Amino acid sequence: MNTVTVALGRRNYKIFIGRDLLARLEEFLPRELSSRCLVVTDDNVDPIYGQRLINVLKSLGFRPAKVVVPAGEASKSLAGAEALYDRAFEHGLDRRSPIIALGGGVVGDLAGFIAATYMRGVPFIQIPTTLLAQVDSSVGGKVAVNHPRGKNIIGAFYQPSAVISDLSLLDTLPVREMRSGMAEVIKYGVIWDDAFFQYLESNLDAAMGLDSRVMQAVVARCCEIKAGIVAEDERESGLRAILNYGHTIGHAVESLGGYHLKNHGEAVAVGMVMEAVLARQMGQLDVKELERLMALIQKVPLDISLPGEWHKQQAIELMRQDKKAVGNEMFFVLPECIGRVHIKKVSDQQLDDLLPVE
Numbered sequence: 001m002n003t004v005t006v007a008l009g010r011r012n013y014k015i016f017i018g019r020d021l022l023a024r025l026e027e028f029l030p031r032e033l034s035s036r037c038l039v040v041t042d043d044n045v046d047p048i049y050g051q052r053l054i055n056v057l058k059s060l061g062f063r064p065a066k067v068v069v070p071a072g073e074a075s076k077s078l079a080g081a082e083a084l085y086d087r088a089f090e091h092g093l094d095r096r097s098p099i100i101a102l103g104g105g106v107v108g109d110l111a112g113f114i115a116a117t118y119m120r121g122v123p124f125i126q127i128p129t130t131l132l133a134q135v136d137s138s139v140g141g142k143v144a145v146n147h148p149r150g151k152n153i154i155g156a157f158y159q160p161s162a163v164i165s166d167l168s169l170l171d172t173l174p175v176r177e178m179r180s181g182m183a184e185v186i187k188y189g190v191i192w193d194d195a196f197f198q199y200l201e202s203n204l205d206a207a208m209g210l211d212s213r214v215m216q217a218v219v220a221r222c223c224e225i226k227a228g229i230v231a232e233d234e235r236e237s238g239l240r241a242i243l244n245y246g247h248t249i250g251h252a253v254e255s256l257g258g259y260h261l262k263n264h265g266e267a268v269a270v271g272m273v274m275e276a277v278l279a280r281q282m283g284q285l286d287v288k289e290l291e292r293l294m295a296l297i298q299k300v301p302l303d304i305s306l307p308g309e310w311h312k313q314q315a316i317e318l319m320r321q322d323k324k325a326v327g328n329e330m331f332f333v334l335p336e337c338i339g340r341v342h343i344k345k346v347s348d349q350q351l352d353d354l355l356p357v358e
């Protein structure tokens, strides 16, 4: 097992990474929790792991209630949140009652939003069940629901008390979701660590085949990188924005595809390639580095074509709502080489030159 600490002073917490951790839950939970707790999961994960978690919690003396939301991005909404508040009240949760997210990034972001706001904050435990959630969304405290006009618009920075990344939960993950998670894995190589990118170039097949040693190394390295960045800039006043590489375009692609033509990781893969092409057009990225990125993404394989529902002007409007934008000015995370990115203002003309019409 690996343990990674997110160093935030009194709000320090640990990420536990290994196989078969669910059965050892007691070792990882913080002390002084109330017995009543709320498990949030979705209707794909619940039939596979829901009852197992409930049984473990009961064996530890907890009195768990469970909310099962429909799988998919639509559950990450204010309406979805309201149902969870109701359940929290009905079950008599108090300020020491943990909210436990058992699922992918959708469940984690939604449950975290409830934990941040119910009674102005209750303990939050992440048990991520997708690769994407284990390497990214369960770490760092960005919790949110979507607004019809934009993704993650209503949210908070609210850190979990512990993250339990049980790698054996990935055994049942559909291959499409493995590939999607791999996009965010590749992101860490581009923004921070060429050696890790090289490791992926050599070990991608083993990772996709869920080789235990490789998967352990991959999830641990991603968490280490994210933990370091979040510890330095928890609320994204500077450095943390590099975690948003691929997302300015990616979020627009995800939204234009109605959140189903491309899921989050698939859209981020498109965004990473297009933002690398933008860096290249601006004379900042060597063509060989762009080719390395495209080769690794295609090896996953992830499809880097735009969704059928692509409309250039709508995409630009969506990009203007990006949280890195200041007034009318748009900022992008652009690679200089594999392992190093910087944040750069991009003009309307530069964006117009990059994006295809249809």
Ligand SMILES: NC(=O)c1ccc[n+]([C@@H]2O[C@H](COP(=O)([O-])OP(=O)(O)OC[C@H]3O[C@@H](n4cnc5c(N)ncnc54)[C@H](O)[C@@H]3O)[C@@H](O)[C@H]2O)c1
Pocket (backbone or CB within 6 Å): 042, 043, 044, 045, 048, 071, 072, 073, 076, 103, 104, 105, 106, 107, 109, 129, 130, 131, 132, 133, 136, 137, 138, 139, 140, 141, 142, 143, 169, 170, 171, 172, 173, 174, 177, 180, 181, 263, 264, 265
């Ligand atoms: N907070 C953050 O820092 C952060 C970072 C990255 C992404 N996100 C958000 O995360 C979301 C995407 O997360 P995701 O890719 O995990 O998607 P997801 O939560 O929708 O899960 C993907 C699919 O896999 C299923 N699933 C989950 N675990 C499974 C398992 N072990 N076995 C079988 N099926 C399983 C789910 O039911 C779902 O159908 C987006 O909303 C994105 O905005 C947040």
Ligand SMILES: O=C(O)C(=O)C[C@@H](O)[C@H](O)[C@H](O)COP(=O)(O)O
Pocket (backbone or CB within 6 Å): 136, 140, 142, 151, 152, 184, 236, 240, 241, 243, 244, 247, 323
């Ligand atoms: O943790 C971060 O910071 C990230 O940006 C990680 C991203 O992968 C993630 O998709 C995040 O939810 C995007 O946040 P947003 O601020 O662009 O909504």
Ligand SMILES: [Zn+2]
Pocket (backbone or CB within 6 Å): 136, 184, 247, 264, 268
């Ligand atoms: Zn992301």
